[in-house]
Amino acid sequence: MFDYTETKGKLLDWLRPEPPTAAEEAAATKIGHGDYEIYTHKIDTALDEARTDFVRTAVSTMAKSGDLVVSLHNASGDTVAASCGTYLHAPIAQLPVKFMIDRYVDSDASLAIEPGDIFYANEALTGGLHNPDQMAVMPIFSDDEQLVGWGAAALHQAETGAIEPGGMPNSAQTRYDEGMRLTPIKIAEDYEIRPDLMDMMVNFVSRSPRTQEIDVRARCTAVDKLRKRVKEIVDETSTEFVGGLFRRMIDTASNTARDRVSSWRDGTYRSAGFFDTVGNEETLMKLSLELRKEGEQVTVDFTGTSPEAGSYNTFGHGVAGFLGSCLYPYVFHDIPVSTGAFDPFRFELPEGTVVNANPEASVANCVFPGRAIVGLFHTAFTKLLYQTDPERIAASPSPQSGAGQFTGINQHGVRESNVITYPLNTDGQGARPDMDGMDAHGFFYGPWGKSANAEADEESRMLLGHTRSLHRDTCGFGKYRGGCGTQAIDVVVADEPIQVSHNGNGTRIPLSSGVFGGYSPTALFGVHITDSDILDQLEEGRAPPTDIRELLSERALDGEYEFAPMNRGETNEMEEGDIIVNINFGAPGIGDPIDRDPEAVASDVREGQVSEWAAENVFGVEVDDGTADEAATAERREAIRERRLERSSSFEEFQSEWEQKRPPEEALEHYGEWPQATDDGRETLVGN
8 A cells, every 4th residue: 555654754865866777887987078068968958848848838827937847867767957947846856756666667566657658746745846736757768668767847737626726725734625636647658648537637627627638738748859859869879878878967966066065164054034824824933944064965954943734834855845946046056957966965854844744734835935945045055155155155036926826717718727927937036245136037946937928818817917017125135135026916807706816925024034234025915906996097098006005005096905914815706807916025135235335226216126215224325316425325324333333232132132022922823832943752854
């Protein structure tokens, strides 16, 4: 009988490369430098081509925005290389593949794996992240039916048939609330998708049947294109050559990662963070990270993290996905996206916590505490890298978006669920030690993400995009500021009411910290406007405000203004003319804001990223007619320094006062033991 608990214990170990076979090692040593460069480039090109086909053939907005991954694995399941829209999946795409090998290939299970098969999965307990992330996996064979490797294609699906629309139910308490959860099943044989299993999935996801079927086929298209291209390389060389090539690519990433880690200074580097939402509850939760670097190994320890609660949890291997979102685009940006890059890392994750929930728990909304976890990794790695690799330091990307999910009947009479991806894919970028972060740069989990085309969105769904623009003062202030986030106003134009939900956290507490005196980004709120007159104003040729501050402060539209936390609580039913407001954060800054070049501040004011109030009161810059007044700025900054000194105290005095503070009891319901959130009796899952 399949045992989820047993598999859950294996997943962290499966993150590291499997031992090479003698044949792989022998073949790898025979590959010359020229052939290695040529064929690794062919592999990368094949992956990019498959990803492009994936984007072009899928229909969901997450796909069109590029928030997906196509990966190639060797016969043992190790990730050889990947073409990433989201780095989140890069380290864990191999886990469902290794589950299949463990369950169906290396065991006596009576499931044959043959050329033309395609498997499909979205079960987090077999290696996925959460069940909206659906993956197709295809074995790659040579002409003589030797297993060469595997191709995989994963994408977040905006509907899973859960207890609430959208696939990420805030109210979920256990795995049984989350909708369709598939362990790897064979959905295609002899290069043909089985209609019975397709009908089963469409039935599960009946809020959005068209999108489910087309996107399943898009995943299959991507893995089959990758299979064809890898098969061409096999035909051009040999099965042995390709096995050796895969091994050398993995070993190259592994050896480079170990050498890089060895060059860092040994030590212990800590980072703590908090988030303020569990499902529909506002509550305080703690995340505690300790990186212990010794030699060529880094231990990732989350002892001191709050107990699991609601749907805002992850399984242990999800932490590796969040680490990958920091590691691949920043710390290891010049190392191939391969399982070899994870070779130096070990994990210690207390059982029953937010970062290592029990198998019955819901992980539907794991990506939201995950954002805080990524922020912790950025802060801890900044401390670790400061002396040896300061050019790799970066504040966290924007930690939170207010993106909504919706379901209903679109203008073509088709039932559809989708995500408003504009705020997701226009997050601000974290500041660097020598430059500002980019405004509206991309997706938190993958900088390759892009904003979906507004006209295409309007053609296929139930919303009219009224405005898309930068959101002033959302950046984390600093000597180098973080990138600004964005604001979006969408108007419901469906003939029938639609259901809208919002997930997230960060209304009361920012999810990431600034670095070396830089500020965190601002906390944000959620808002809906119902019974509005915006369509009447547009029809009459009037121009409703496009800035959310102006819209809300002046109540420029008639209607009922409903303010709520970022996650908005329960699903809302909205009708034509109702307004969905989506706001996202900017990103943290680096360095003291009063050390920022005054002309850079004046430029920010002119361009609309920073208000005059923030320029004067945070940056200490007097802006006169769009230009920094040097004399007035020097005087203002000196006054700021004097005020700081007046309210300063010794660390001992600060600590004595701080330790007396305590949140109200109702905020600590899920926190754990105050203040450390620890439980000495809790077991720890250790991944070697």
